[in-house]
Amino acid sequence: MSEVYSASVTAPVNIATLKYWGKRDTKLNLPTNSSISVTLDQAHLRTLTTVSTGPQYLASKLYLNGHEETLNKPRLVAVLMTLKELRKEVEAKDPTLPKFSDWNLLIVSENNFPTAAGLASSAAGLAAFVTAIAKLYQLPQSFSEISKIARQGSGSACRSLFGGFVAWEMGELADGSDSKAVEVAPKSHWPDIKAAILVVSADKKDTSSTSGMQITVNTSDLFQYRIKEVVPKRFVDMKDAILKKDFNAFADMTIKDSNSFHAVCLDSTPPIFYMNDTSKSIIKLVNLINDQSIANGEGLIAAYTYDAGPNAVIYYEAKNEVKILSTLYKYFGELPGWEALDDALLAGVKSVEGPIIGEDAFAASDFDVSRLILTGIGEGPQDTDVSLIDEKGEPKFLTA
Ligand SMILES: Nc1ncnc2c1ncn2[C@@H]1O[C@H](COP(=O)(O)OP(=O)(O)OP(=O)(O)O)[C@@H](O)[C@H]1O
Numbered sequence: 001m002s003e004v005y006s007a008s009v010t011a012p013v014n015i016a017t018l019k020y021w022g023k024r025d026t027k028l029n030l031p032t033n034s035s036i037s038v039t040l041d042q043a044h045l046r047t048l049t050t051v052s053t054g055p056q057y058l059a060s061k062l063y064l065n066g067h068e069e070t071l072n073k074p075r076l077v078a079v080l081m082t083l084k085e086l087r088k089e090v091e092a093k094d095p096t097l098p099k100f101s102d103w104n105l106l107i108v109s110e111n112n113f114p115t116a117a118g119l120a121s122s123a124a125g126l127a128a129f130v131t132a133i134a135k136l137y138q139l140p141q142s143f144s145e146i147s148k149i150a151r152q153g154s155g156s157a158c159r160s161l162f163g164g165f166v167a168w169e170m171g172e173l174a175d176g177s178d179s180k181a182v183e184v185a186p187k188s189h190w191p192d193i194k195a196a197i198l199v200v201s202a203d204k205k206d207t208s209s210t211s212g213m214q215i216t217v218n219t220s221d222l223f224q225y226r227i228k229e230v231v232p233k234r235f236v237d238m239k240d241a242i243l244k245k246d247f248n249a250f251a252d253m254t255i256k257d258s259n260s261f262h263a264v265c266l267d268s269t270p271p272i273f274y275m276n277d278t279s280k281s282i283i284k285l286v287n288l289i290n291d292q293s294i295a296n297g298e299g300l301i302a303a304y305t306y307d308a309g310p311n312a313v314i315y316y317e318a319k320n321e322v323k324i325l326s327t328l329y330k331y332f333g334e335l336p337g338w339e340a341l342d343d344a345l346l347a348g349v350k351s352v353e354g355p356i357i358g359e360d361a362f363a364a365s366d367f368d369v370s371r372l373i374l375t376g377i378g379e380g381p382q383d384t385d386v387s388l389i390d391e392k393g394e395p396k397f398l399t400a
């Protein structure tokens with residue numbers, strides 16, 4: 001019988017509240033600025049990855065969502081090489097260990113949400129990829145150290161190595177050894193953070209993050225102001241707001257940073273547009289929700305943010321859930337996604353009466369939303385017994 005050694009993990013999506021946009025080194029994936037994100041709950045968005053090795057595998061292979069994908073991409077090659085080198089160090093210290101570093105890998109992965117649709121699939125995907133192999137290889141490195149390897153695969157992936165609130169410290173060194181993810185605060189610090197994702201379009205985007213950010217680096221003047229003046233201060237202030245659980249300050253900076261990121265995209269040549277008209281209508285709706293709450297003396301209660309696509313992510317606190325979701329329900333009540341709420345909460349959301357916020361401000365056609373994902377802050381990568389590879393070492397596809 002052939003030898004099969006395998007390991008499985010799940011890894012989360014993270015959505016930045018202070019955006020990474022720009023590389024100072026495209027080979028090592030080193031950013032032009034530090035960033036901050038919230039890790040989302042894996043109950044709703046996660047990658048599951050199983051990795052196996054054994055002398056019988058004639059080549060390394062990757063299957064994503066049931067289809068073979070090439071491993072022959074420079075960034076994946078770099079990631080695999082680094083992991084193998086670290087495994088070699090482990091084997092050198094204990095010569096009784098099997099020589100995994102000489103063998104090929106079978107990697108089987110599934111995302112439970114649309115891939116490459118601006119829902120940060122590359123972040124969860126690369127985090128799971130690296131974490132599963134590190135587990136198989138029994139690497140002793142800390143998660144921050146492992147995050148540097150994930151960073152080489154996709155920058156934002158390094159932040160998916162932790163749960164809760166996560167910072168990616170840009171670092172200064174040319175070799176990238178100080179450009180890593182660190183935990184700002186665990187989920188338990190502020191577990192009441194919720195996220196509503198309005199999926200505006202699940203299609204593949206026109207301009208990838210990787211190419212879009214370099215167009216901005218090379219052509220935008222506003223970008224220089226963003227990375228030199230805006231982000232360094234915001235990085236300190238946002239961590240402070242998180243540690244103080246100051247939602248008003250956190251929301252204000254999250255909104256401003258999303259606006260700033262999309263402004264530098266627009267200031268690029270040629271300009272890059274990630275938000276569409278529906279995205280803009282959702283911004284207007286969130287502003288109306290906040291205006292009402294400011295009028296009531298409560299400050300900001302909802303924070304929108306947009307990545308490199310038109311989907312909206314709205315962060316809010318559990319104490320304002322009924323208020324915010326009852327407004328969203330009036331506009332988006334017919335869409336799939338509400339079933340994620342427990343019955344009592346959904347009944348509460350449905351029962352709120354009175355005028356709809358922004359009732360006169362929108363036409364039905366303003367919102368071309370296909371689905372909602374109602375989720376919240378979550379934990380980092382998790383070990384799992386669910387395997388996508390059978391005992392013979394063959395892939396098994398759960399959802400294909
Ligand atoms: N589970 C996975 N395992 C390995 N690679 C993955 C996985 N999921 C996604 N990827 C890689 O990430 C790519 C998608 O990344 P892309 O940046 O285009 O989209 P996105 O991550 O959904 O959007 P964004 O990063 O802008 O929010 C996929 O084509 C694939 O190469």
Ligand SMILES: C[C@@](O)(CCOP(=O)(O)OP(=O)(O)O)CC(=O)O
Nearest residue numbers: 016019020154155156209210307308
């Ligand atoms: C807008 C963003 O989501 C950009 C993410 O870019 P990627 O991490 O996908 O880029 P690469 O490093 O080239 O893989 C902002 C963020 O997540 O911080």
